[in-house]
Amino acid sequence: MSFEDLVMNEEFWQTLWKEGRIGFHEGTVNDFLARFYSRLNLVAGNHILVPLCGKSFDLDWLLAKGLIVTGVEFNQGAVEEVFARLNLTPEVDEIGPLRRYRSGALTLFAGDFYAVTSDLLGPVDAVYDRAAMVAIQPETRANYAAHVVELTGGAQQLLIGFDYDQNAADGPPFSLAQELIMQAYGAQYTIELLKSIKVGGPFADGVDADEQIWYLQPKG
Numbered sequence: 001m002s003f004e005d006l007v008m009n010e011e012f013w014q015t016l017w018k019e020g021r022i023g024f025h026e027g028t029v030n031d032f033l034a035r036f037y038s039r040l041n042l043v044a045g046n047h048i049l050v051p052l053c054g055k056s057f058d059l060d061w062l063l064a065k066g067l068i069v070t071g072v073e074f075n076q077g078a079v080e081e082v083f084a085r086l087n088l089t090p091e092v093d094e095i096g097p098l099r100r101y102r103s104g105a106l107t108l109f110a111g112d113f114y115a116v117t118s119d120l121l122g123p124v125d126a127v128y129d130r131a132a133m134v135a136i137q138p139e140t141r142a143n144y145a146a147h148v149v150e151l152t153g154g155a156q157q158l159l160i161g162f163d164y165d166q167n168a169a170d171g172p173p174f175s176l177a178q179e180l181i182m183q184a185y186g187a188q189y190t191i192e193l194l195k196s197i198k199v200g201g202p203f204a205d206g207v208d209a210d211e212q213i214w215y216l217q218p219k220g
């Protein structure tokens with residue numbers, strides 16, 4: 001990704017947060033996560049990475065499962081809100097361009113996902129991607145996928161995205177049909193559709209979309 005792309009991308013998201021245009025934020029745990037979490041076969045103490053986490057209540061839900069949870073999010077206010085609602089007072093330090101907030105099993109990095117390194121994360125058992133890959137511009141999607149794989153050693157994933165006619169509406173969320181997931185992750189993972197439902201929520205009237213949850217299993 002060029003520096004220019006990166007800056008434009010960050011400005012775009014910071015503007016949405018500043019203006020409160022965060023229709024992607026759900027007021028409760030994601031239904032697909034609650035229904036299909038068991039597929040990850042995680043136990044308390046396992047470490048899950050939540051890229052582009054926003055201020056999602058999925059973070060709280062994963063913590064309540066006893067997991068070690070690490071999220072990454074551009075918007076510092078969103079990160080601080082998560083700790084506040086959990087009644088946690090984080091330790092905060094600066095690591096290069098990232099600001100790291102830590103309390104107990106929860107670590108959130110405020111900053112650019114591409115600045116996070118595998119050394120900062122340590123071993124990762126699973127990735128939970130809800131509306132993260134679909135938030136990435138299609139031209140840079142391969143970079144995103146490569147970074148996820150590099151950070152986690154290709155850990156298993158639950159991936160929640162949308163599939164719709166990209167000509168009928170602009171992203172984000174960008175459409176993520178199976179072949180696009182295959183292009184990005186097919187070398188490392190087998191890809192299984194767990195559930196697909198029709199949705200209208202984040203889309204303009206008249207655009208049919210499917211919300212889908214995928215299980216990405218590392219190959220051999």
Ligand SMILES: C[S@@+](CC[C@H](N)C(=O)[O-])C[C@H]1O[C@@H](n2cnc3c(N)ncnc32)[C@H](O)[C@@H]1O
Binds near residue numbers: 013025026073
């Ligand atoms: C569509 S939202 C999804 C948020 C969250 N996963 C949820 O389900 O509510 C995408 C989020 O990713 C953040 N974001 C986008 N690109 C990022 C990047 N390169 N590094 C860190 N955060 C990023 C945005 O600020 C935004 O909050």
